[in-house]
Amino acid sequence: MQYIKKISAVFLFILVLFVPTGCETRFDPFEESPNWLGPNIYDYLEQQKNYTTYLRLIDDCGYKETMQKTGSVTLFVADDAAFTRFFANNTLGITRYEEIPEQVKYMIIRSGLLSNAYLTEKLSTTETGNQGQILRRTTALQITDYIPVVSGDEMPDTKYWAAYIGKRFPLLQDGSDWTMLHFTDKSMALKGISNEDFEYITGKQRQKGDVYIFGLKIKQKDIACKNGYINVLEEVYVPPVNMAQYIRSNSGLSSFNKLMSRFCAPYFYNTFYNTVTQKNDSLFQLRYFNSGENKMLFAPDTHGNISNVAVDASLLFDPGWNKIQTSSGNNMLYAYDMPAMFVPTNSAMSEYFSASGAGSDLYDEFKVWDSVPNTIVADFVSNHMKKSFLTALPTQFGAMKDESGYLMNVTRGNIEGKFLSRNGLIYTINKVLPPLDYRTVVGPVKINSTTSIFQKAQSETYTKFIYYFRSLLNTYSYFVTLDANMKNYRDPVAQGYKEANKQTWKFKVAANGTIQATAYKVSGDSVIISDGRITNRLQDIF
Numbered sequence: 001m002q003y004i005k006k007i008s009a010v011f012l013f014i015l016v017l018f019v020p021t022g023c024e025t026r027f028d029p030f031e032e033s034p035n036w037l038g039p040n041i042y043d044y045l046e047q048q049k050n051y052t053t054y055l056r057l058i059d060d061c062g063y064k065e066t067m068q069k070t071g072s073v074t075l076f077v078a079d080d081a082a083f084t085r086f087f088a089n090n091t092l093g094i095t096r097y098e099e100i101p102e103q104v105k106y107m108i109i110r111s112g113l114l115s116n117a118y119l120t121e122k123l124s125t126t127e128t129g130n131q132g133q134i135l136r137r138t139t140a141l142q143i144t145d146y147i148p149v150v151s152g153d154e155m156p157d158t159k160y161w162a163a164y165i166g167k168r169f170p171l172l173q174d175g176s177d178w179t180m181l182h183f184t185d186k187s188m189a190l191k192g193i194s195n196e197d198f199e200y201i202t203g204k205q206r207q208k209g210d211v212y213i214f215g216l217k218i219k220q221k222d223i224a225c226k227n228g229y230i231n232v233l234e235e236v237y238v239p240p241v242n243m244a245q246y247i248r249s250n251s252g253l254s255s256f257n258k259l260m261s262r263f264c265a266p267y268f269y270n271t272f273y274n275t276v277t278q279k280n281d282s283l284f285q286l287r288y289f290n291s292g293e294n295k296m297l298f299a300p301d302t303h304g305n306i307s308n309v310a311v312d313a314s315l316l317f318d319p320g321w322n323k324i325q326t327s328s329g330n331n332m333l334y335a336y337d338m339p340a341m342f343v344p345t346n347s348a349m350s351e352y353f354s355a356s357g358a359g360s361d362l363y364d365e366f367k368v369w370d371s372v373p374n375t376i377v378a379d380f381v382s383n384h385m386k387k388s389f390l391t392a393l394p395t396q397f398g399a400m401k402d403e404s405g406y407l408m409n410v411t412r413g414n415i416e417g418k419f420l421s422r423n424g425l426i427y428t429i430n431k432v433l434p435p436l437d438y439r440t441v442v443g444p445v446k447i448n449s450t451t452s453i454f455q456k457a458q459s460e461t462y463t464k465f466i467y468y469f470r471s472l473l474n475t476y477s478y479f480v481t482l483d484a485n486m487k488n489y490r491d492p493v494a495q496g497y498k499e500a501n502k503q504t505w506k507f508k509v510a511a512n513g514t515i516q517a518t519a520y521k522v523s524g525d526s527v528i529i530s531d532g533r534i535t536n537r538l539q540d541i542f
Helices: 004-019 040-047 050-059 062-070 080-088 101-110 186-189 195-202 243-249 251-263 346-352 361-368 374-382 394-398 441-449 452-457 532-541
Strands: 073-077 135-139 149-151 167-171 179-183 216-225 228-233 262-274 279-287 298-300 308-309 340-344 413-422 425-429 503-509 515-521 524-531
Touching: 040 050, 040 073, 040 216, 050 062, 050 080, 050 101, 073 503, 167 262, 179 186, 195 216, 195 394, 195 413, 195 532, 243 251, 243 279, 243 425, 251 340, 251 374, 251 413, 262 298, 262 524, 340 346, 361 441, 374 441, 441 452, 452 515, 515 532
Parallel strands: 073 228, 167 279, 340 425
Antiparallel strands: 135 179, 149 167, 216 228, 262 279, 298 308, 413 425, 503 515, 515 524
16 A cells, blocks of 8 residues: 555654664565565455455456555455355355356445445544544445346336336436445444344344444454455355335335335436447436435436426335435435334234224225325325434334334334345334324324315414324314315405405315415405415314
8 A cells, every 4th residue: 555655664764763773674665565564455365265256256357456456445355165155045046156147246346345445443434534423335336337127017006117017127226326334333332323232133243343344244354455455254245235125025015115116216317338239228227206315306207307297295215225315414424324114014004904903094095005195105104214223223212203203102022124224224013103193183184085175274384283183192173174165165354345345265275285265256256365365264264
């Protein structure tokens, strides 16, 4: 490393001024490396004799020269024994080296490669020296290094995917850089992650000084080479899928996934040269409609470009976005935290959505989940999302609140599984977490399709009565007027006018989602009202 050589040179020059001339100089600091600094990364691995499989990956991916000459990098590797275990048991179905697809070879190399030389104790340190802040770093993996080819028949049954039925096409799971999650003493201490939390999430017992990449322990740290550092992992590192992929691939979570999938669509990413068809093809990325920091609030057009058509509902954040950040600020905030999701099992979803379940009002109105409107479904899916996994650690379950500030009432007894994805933490749970609105008198109004005016009127946009109705400490008698009966409202203010100017109002929810009223005068004239008088009259009605 050039940086190390310069520091060594200055240090030795100072020593020469104070050491007697009779002592022998071991090496020329400007021409040679110090004895403690090992060979380059490639030569070191070759000399050890037990990294032959990893070296084959380096050779096949054209990284030999990089690992011999280029600095400075941090590399996470696995030895031959780890690869033997990998070939015996992995989710990719690979049983020997010759079966590893080219894309997977690049994924293993580049996802374990950081473009700077970091001691493991510095992995969590920011560029400005703030220790313990960093939880995630982007790797050398390029977005287009791993492009799955999918079948349109396997995609969600929504209008956004209809044009792809019967077709196979390349689809990025999202268009942001993949991240590596690491746990160090300093980051865990600063972020409030206890060893108890870590063991519960990963199933691994962690000791002081241990460094983990996701759930893989670094069994040999900080091997210093001329062009960087090597860290040996206990097993072969294959990056985990993102949250959306995990939920989509888990058959036991299919009910929740079907609801969540309503809010995804393919968007055009760029054009690439397809070596199979030998022509330029369109590359798409999968995005979820969301109102978070990585927002996507407009549907794609027929070519996959962002249109000017706003979607009818969106999620709290995009569960497929790798560099997801759930707080506003600079573009590095994704590195400081990641989200979490509590995903109900199929049996929990069925038990909730039934005539005798906690969601009986919803069931009575719609009978099947497929009939529930997107606006309601978005509320349900989003209420199972937490912007910060640091507020969803198992030691905090007792006081854990949803994003609206209400207790979630989750215990360890509700957890049936845990998964550390590359962009967040997933808990599989045995209960549904309905939004507070659907546990109070607000719920029946939001659910009933014949009370859309009162649904809007009770919100913070108009009367703000929803803040009272959400209270679980009080009980209410809530008399709701049906939409059909909001068409003949005699305006009390106009009753003091001359007979010809007295007004009868007809309320409705306009196409843009606001409440409007048409005021009809006795004289026959009419005028559309959409200003503050609407709220004033609604408050009288409530």
